[in-house]
Amino acid sequence: MRVYNEQFPKVIPSLQETRVIPYIKIHEKTVLKRLDMIPDEDxxxxxxxxxLSSADFASLISPSASAFLPQMRNKxxxxxxMHFGKTVRIYAPLYISSxxxxxxxxxxxxxxxxxDVRKRLSLPEIRAEGMAIRKLGIDSLLVVSGEDPRHISISFLAEVVKELKKLFSYVSLEIYxxxxxxYETLFNAGAHGLTIYQETYDRKLxxxxxxxxxxxxxxxxxxxxxxxxxxxxxxxxxxxxxxLHDWRSEAISxxxxxxxxxxxxxxxxxQFSFPRITPVGGGFEVPAPVSEKELEQMMLAFRICFPECDITIxxxxxCRFRNRIVQSCANLMSAGSSVVPGGYSSSSRGKLGQFGKRDVRTVKAVEHDLRKIGIEAVFKDWDKCLGA
Ligand code: SF4
Structure with a gap:
């Protein structure tokens, strides 16, 4: 069975229809119906x-494949x-503005x-946060900010990157x-990675x-x-x-x-990330909850079909799920994270976080637990001279 044409990565930049999967020309309903019909044999x-082809990817995220998780884990x-050895790279996020x-x-x-519970860090405060994170042994940093362009402007971000590059080998960004x-300005300042989630690929939602x-x-x-x-x-x-939306549809997109x-x-x-919504207060009801088993199936399908790509957790x-998933899928993981601006160098009590955390272990505890399951925590796999 072929869910979509082998030429499927066809961009449709001005796509106006709703419920059509971006980058492929097929209606979501058709795709989901076909996923439901995939037999065990496929x-x-x-x-x-x-x-593996795109049709194989569809097989691995299908409802039928949920009975094949042990086989998927092995593969x-x-x-x-084969691609990453028995390692996982550790990084930490630094929130600069809420x-x-x-x-x-x-x-x-x-x-x-x-x-009243928000915070925006100045350059000296960002430096202090960076130094506190560095003391944890972290050498890869993800700089995160809400969309705050009057204060967190491109020129300010460039200053931030230059400052943090004095402390960290690798700096990436998760910004607006x-x-x-x-992007050119920030790349030239020394940022080498960018994360930007579409949140949901469903245009109407x-x-x-x-x-x-x-x-x-x-x-x-x-x-x-x-x-x-x-x-x-x-x-x-x-x-x-x-x-936010049907996970199989999001996976295809x-x-x-x-x-x-x-x-x-x-x-x-x-680099693929699979963030599940965690409660932050405010009464938002998760419209399409994803179970741990479904999350694992999705991550396994991506590891099998995109074997050389990074997968983050x-x-x-x-911690139980993270310890399991680094053995089969994830080669990148955050540790000791604070999701509050100023959370590493000062008390963050009462301050607003972007999301709730389930794993609150220290970096040392994460490293220790990884060692127990035969995985080496890598803190540096990038040097400042690369891409300079
Ligand atoms: S996800 Fe949160 S931080 Fe990001 S743009 Fe939306 S409100 Fe702002």
């Missing part, structure tokens, strides 16, 4: 292959070992949320989408969840990873916020997006 055949583990002019209904930083010139602010522009966000790759960013992180990016920007490496997930 899953077995896909698992026996060395080179994914072998591929993870102000945001957007109003994403699922996020603790949304503009409608309380203002920029024009090509903005996206409009509902982002009722105000610049983030309302679906296409501008969808095309941001391509603009960053064009500016030279080596690592491009993409993903959907799981729990994410795979199509990644395939298109890989084909067009082969010098950049794709954050502290949103429990």
């Amino acid at each position: 899953v077995r055949l896909s698992l026996a292959k060395d080179r 994914a583990s072998a591929l993870k070992r 102000y945001c002019i957007n109003n994403c209904l699922y996020c603790g930083f949304r503009t409608a949320n309380r203002k 989408p920029l024009d090509p010139g903005g 996206y409009g509902h969840l982002h009722p105000s602010g610049p983030k309302m522009d679906y296409d501008y966000r969808l095309e941001a990873p391509a603009r960053a790759a064009k500016a030279g960013f080596y690592n491009i992180g993409i993903g959907a916020l799981l729990g 994410l795979a199509a997006h990644a395939s298109w990016l890989r084909k067009k920007f082969w010098k950049s490496k794709i 954050s502290t949103r997930e429990s």
Whole structure:
């Protein structure tokens, strides 16, 4: 069975229809119906292959494949070992501002949320945070900010990157989408990775969840990873916020997006993240909850079909799940994270976090637990001289 044409990574930049999977020309309903019809035999055949197609990816995320998780784990583990050895790279996020002019209904930083518990760090405070993170042994940093362009401008971000590059070998960004010139400025300042989640690939739902602010522009966000790759960013992180929409539909869209990016920007490496919504207060009800088993099936399918790509697992997930998933899928994980600006160097009590954490272990405890399962924690796999 072929779910979509082998030419599927076909961009449709001005796609106006709702419920059509971006980057492929097929209606979501058709795709989901076909996934439901995939028989066990197709899953077995896909698992026996060395080179998997987009149709095999569909088999592995199908309802039938949920009965094949042990076989999928075995195949994914072998591929993870082949491409990354028995290692996982550790990084930490540094939140520099919890102000945001957007109003994403699922996020603790949304503009409608309380203002009195927000914080924006100055350059000296960012340096202090960086030094506190460095003391934990972390050498790879992800700088995170809400959309706060008056204060967290491109020129300020460039200063931040230059300052943090004095402390860290690798600096990446998770910020609002920029024009090509903005990405070039930050790449030239020393940032080498960019993460930008589409949140949901479903255009109609996206409009509902982002009722105000610049983030309302679906296409501008969808095309941001391509603009960053064009500016030279080596690592491009993409993903959907799981729990907003049917996870199988999001998986198909994410795979199509990644395939298109890989084909067009082969010098950049794709990094997948699979963040599940965690409660932050404010009464947002998760519309399409994703179970741990479904999350694992999705991650295994990505590891098997995109074996050389990075897969990240954050502290949103429990330590039990993280310890399991680094053996089969994830080669990147955050540790000792604070999701509050100033959370590493000062007390963050009462301050607003972007999401809740399930794994609150220290970096040392994470390293210790990884060693117990035969995995080496890698703190440095990038040098400042690279890409200088
Ligand atoms: S998800 Fe990002 S853009 Fe949306 S409110 Fe939160 S910080 Fe702002």
